[in-house]
Amino acid sequence: MTPTGEAVEEEATRARLRRGLRVATLLVALAIVAGLGLANLLRHLDEYGTPLAQVAALGLLVAVLAGEAALLVRRRSWGRLRLPAVAVVLAASLLSYATLPDGRTSTTVDWIFGAANWVGVVVLLDRPLRVTVSFLLAHELTALLNVLVLHEPSRAALARFATGSVTVIGFPLCVAVVAGLLHGLSAAAAASRAEIERVRVAEAVAAESHRRRQQRFAELSATTIPLLEGLADGSLRPEDPQVQRRSAIEAARMRRLFAETDTVADPLLHELRHCVDVADRRGVVVELDTRGQWPAPPLAVRRDLTEAVVVMLATAASKARVTVTGVAGLVSVSVVADCGEVGVPSPATPGVRVEALHDDDTVWMEAQWQATT
Amino acid sequence: MAGDDLITAVIVDDHTAIAAGVRFWCAEAVPPIELIDAGDRLAEVWTGPGAGADVVIFDLELVPRRPDFGELRRLVDNGRRVIVYSQHTDDATAMKCVDLGALAYLTKREGPEHLVPAIRAAARGEPYTGPSLSGAIIADDSPDRPRLSQRETEVLRAWFVSSSKDLVAAKLNITVKTVDTYITRVRIKYANAGRAARTKSELVGRALDDGVITLAELNEPVL
Numbered sequence: 001m002t003p004t005g006e007a008v009e010e011e012a013t014r015a016r017l018r019r020g021l022r023v024a025t026l027l028v029a030l031a032i033v034a035g036l037g038l039a040n041l042l043r044h045l046d047e048y049g050t051p052l053a054q055v056a057a058l059g060l061l062v063a064v065l066a067g068e069a070a071l072l073v074r075r076r077s078w079g080r081l082r083l084p085a086v087a088v089v090l091a092a093s094l095l096s097y098a099t100l101p102d103g104r105t106s107t108t109v110d111w112i113f114g115a116a117n118w119v120g121v122v123v124l125l126d127r128p129l130r131v132t133v134s135f136l137l138a139h140e141l142t143a144l145l146n147v148l149v150l151h152e153p154s155r156a157a158l159a160r161f162a163t164g165s166v167t168v169i170g171f172p173l174c175v176a177v178v179a180g181l182l183h184g185l186s187a188a189a190a191a192s193r194a195e196i197e198r199v200r201v202a203e204a205v206a207a208e209s210h211r212r213r214q215q216r217f218a219e220l221s222a223t224t225i226p227l228l229e230g231l232a233d234g235s236l237r238p239e240d241p242q243v244q245r246r247s248a249i250e251a252a253r254m255r256r257l258f259a260e261t262d263t264v265a266d267p268l269l270h271e272l273r274h275c276v277d278v279a280d281r282r283g284v285v286v287e288l289d290t291r292g293q294w295p296a297p298p299l300a301v302r303r304d305l306t307e308a309v310v311v312m313l314a315t316a317a318s319k320a321r322v323t324v325t326g327v328a329g330l331v332s333v334s335v336v337a338d339c340g341e342v343g344v345p346s347p348a349t350p351g352v353r354v355e356a357l358h359d360d361d362t363v364w365m366e367a368q369w370q371a372t373t
Numbered sequence: 374m375a376g377d378d379l380i381t382a383v384i385v386d387d388h389t390a391i392a393a394g395v396r397f398w399c400a401e402a403v404p405p406i407e408l409i410d411a412g413d414r415l416a417e418v419w420t421g422p423g424a425g426a427d428v429v430i431f432d433l434e435l436v437p438r439r440p441d442f443g444e445l446r447r448l449v450d451n452g453r454r455v456i457v458y459s460q461h462t463d464d465a466t467a468m469k470c471v472d473l474g475a476l477a478y479l480t481k482r483e484g485p486e487h488l489v490p491a492i493r494a495a496a497r498g499e500p501y502t503g504p505s506l507s508g509a510i511i512a513d514d515s516p517d518r519p520r521l522s523q524r525e526t527e528v529l530r531a532w533f534v535s536s537s538k539d540l541v542a543a544k545l546n547i548t549v550k551t552v553d554t555y556i557t558r559v560r561i562k563y564a565n566a567g568r569a570a571r572t573k574s575e576l577v578g579r580a581l582d583d584g585v586i587t588l589a590e591l592n593e594p595v596l
Contacts, residue, residue, distance in 0.1 A: 287482065291464070291508035291533065323534040327511055334534035357544050364540050
């Protein structure tokens with residue numbers, strides 16, 4: 001299996017696990033609210049000051065659970081609706097506690113104490129643990145305030161409240177912790193996957209640069225290496241004009257080779273400037289003039305277009321004129337120089353045409369390439 | 374002023390080295406050209422010895438980055454024969470000067486081999502098209518440009534890239550005189566387009582008289 005295939009498989013497994021947990025939590029919450037909560041509510045309906053308020057509170061909780069069911073089916077999360085949903089749950093609690101009969105907190109009459117907590121956990125399941133804990137504490141606080149403010153806080157009532165809290169906080173917290181663990185595992189897995197990806201990219205880049213360096217070396221080996229070897233073993237004399245000429249050509253080729261990997265807007269002109277620079281250093285006055293526009297030709301075409309410039313500038317005696325024109329997709333690199341007899345380079349790519357004209361010492365070479373648009 | 378008389382030119386350029394260089398080229402020319410140096414004082418082109426000069430060599434940017442097209446238009450409208458001599462090579466400026474009626478637009482990279490023939494041509498009321506202006510014309514893609522024949526474009530392009538009429542003639546298998554004719558025809562077409570100016574209408578009139586171009590060719594629709 002490919003690395004990405006593995007990652008996709010892992011991600012799918014984690015998604016299934018998270019979804020399973022969501023479904024299970026929803027079912028638990030539904031059973032508690034619609035089963036236990038509703039049963040207790042109906043059983044004590046005549047004890048409440050305003051029974052309608054209790055029914056409305058239950059309705060709000062069921063509505064939130066229905067929302068979660070709808071989102072689950074559409075495989076979506078709460079997103080921006082999460083805060084309003086939590087507010088609805090807390091509002092249901094406040095509504096229920098406001099109309100709770102005296103001294104009934106944490107009894108079966110207080111059906112919402114053990115129901116709203118689950119609904120809140122359902123909404124906050126994929127949030128960090130501290131968010132769920134904050135909600136559960138807010139829920140506890142609502143019930144506690146009810147005991148302290150609205151009713152007589154008897155020792156028995158507080159003891160009942162404390163025992164009730166163990167289940168009210170404890171069980172949902174367990175679910176939240178498991179969800180948090182799952183969440184953390186996913187995050188860690190994603191981070192390590194990104195790291196593996198980064199290392200693989202770095203390896204690929206290194207391999208590619210190595211390949212390109214070897215390729216460049218191979219390209220130079222045909223012409224530059226024999227020259228250097230000849231100079232080293234003394235078979236070529238540096239004072240020989242022919243050797244000097246070959247050296248100048250190789251210097252320009254190397255400059256062009258180095259310029260080829262630069263990221264520039266106009267690679268053709270960039271490489272030409274490097275070729276011109278070599279001649280400049282030899283004291284040849286070079287005019288470089290351009291007109292029109294041209295697309296960036298492929299590397300092989302650029303080499304064919306600039307080869308005449310490389311050869312001629314290396315051998316020019318005093319001055320040269322290099323021009324690039326791009327009119328109607330026809331890219332032309334022209335060079336006029338006083339370089340006497342010079343071989344006409346033959347282009348390697350079929351689309352490039354090279355023409356040469358000799359007039360006494362002046363040579364005019366033009367390489368043209370028609371860009372297909 | 375025409376014929377074998379001594380040609381006089383006045384140069385307006387704030388760089389003394391440029392004026393001195395041009396003076397040397399004019400003195401070396403055969404026959405020599407008399408040069409009046411107006412420095413950066415445009416007034417000396419209108420009064421004194423400068424007012425009678427056959428040709429005005431005009432530095433378009435006496436104030437850096439503010440080409441003085443207005444002064445160029447005033448000179449042309451008064452029948453002066455102007456060579457714009459600029460350090461800039463941008464095509465839009467060159468085409469604008471041609472449109473305003475300058476007989477030549479040369480960049481300061483173009484030396485005596487172009488400036489001296491340009492002065493002689495301007496003294497006769499004829500245009501001179503240097504390589505850089507040729508380049509500007511072939512790269513011109515404005516919607517109202519005149520329609521050029523394929524051969525005219527070929528000649529202009531070859532003149533721009535080679536900077537040698539001998540090479541153009543050898544490459545295209547024509548004579549140097551024919552090369553000149555093609556280049557002149559292009560300038561006539563441009564003189565016939567755009568803004569009306571005395572120097573431009575004189576050019577067109579003379580070209581029609583000499584048969585360099587026909588009325589039908591001049592009236593060809595724009596591309």
